Amino acid sequence: MNKDKTMKKVNIQLFASQNITMHSKDALSAKLAECFVTIRGNRYKFMQAINLEAKFEKNKTEIPILGKTGKGNKSSGWAGTGSATFHFNTSIFRELMEIYKDTGEDVYFETQISNEDPTSSAGRQTIILFDCNIDGGVLAKFDADGEYLEEDMDFTFEDFKMPEKFKLLMGMV
Template sequence: MLNNAMMNAKDAVSASLAECFVTIEGKRYNFMQAINLEAKIEKTKSEIPILGKTGKGNKTTGWKGTGSATFHYNTSIFRQLLYRYKETGEDIYFDIQVTNEDPTSGAGRQTVILKDCNLDGGILTKFDADAEYLDEEADFTFEDFEMPEMFTGFSGM
């Protein structure tokens, strides 16, 4: 048998043990109605021709931040932003802070703050007579991010 160090099952981070806060114009909301959220970075690259090689290299030239979230349909916070844009043309940017922390896991705590988020659009109203509950999805972009807390490394990594 290999003599490699292995992760303990208890160190997997629970999917539901997280906090999510949204800060809009200095007002901070505990976004407890969030069901899930995922934010990604896509690096933009340029193909670089290199003399003496048959293939091209790839050079990173920037990045784009995108995200999506699903939350319970029980708040009008984002609809208010969309309405304000419709009425005034003023587009509102906001921050989203997500902290993952599972007290059972040795991974510790990670906090990521997505800066200058902007909605791609949103649901104005809905109903579903056959559903157990209503939820809604929102896609967004973000301009920057911070990581004030990072997971700790495990022994053997």
């Protein structure tokens, strides 16, 4: 072997005998995130958001297999769904509902979510959801016994990209 291309021997048993665990500092703070919504070319910092969750759900088809008593599963598509809770202090999404009511135009938008905790070694992850569409929403609200107003919104999305990915933590590989 060439001197420039030397391979290090790794003692796999050494790593197997060590109990490598995640450092608590690498758990991301749930509060340190950014969320932007782009509607018709206007980008809004969605600081009213309290929480948001976007899910990728695969559609699976059961496949009968000769010689097996059970069935297999084959992915046959996917669906993007999400939900958010935010402070009841913006009319942006109510405007989309009004546009749909008045004109029949269903306005789609993009949502960008970034998670980054400066204490964590994981770094930053950004997900961009494309062709988001709200399922509906709250038009008006009050609560004489409440402390503040919030609203929930469900939505769908048709595509996503991940331009920034978390780093692998020490001990993962």
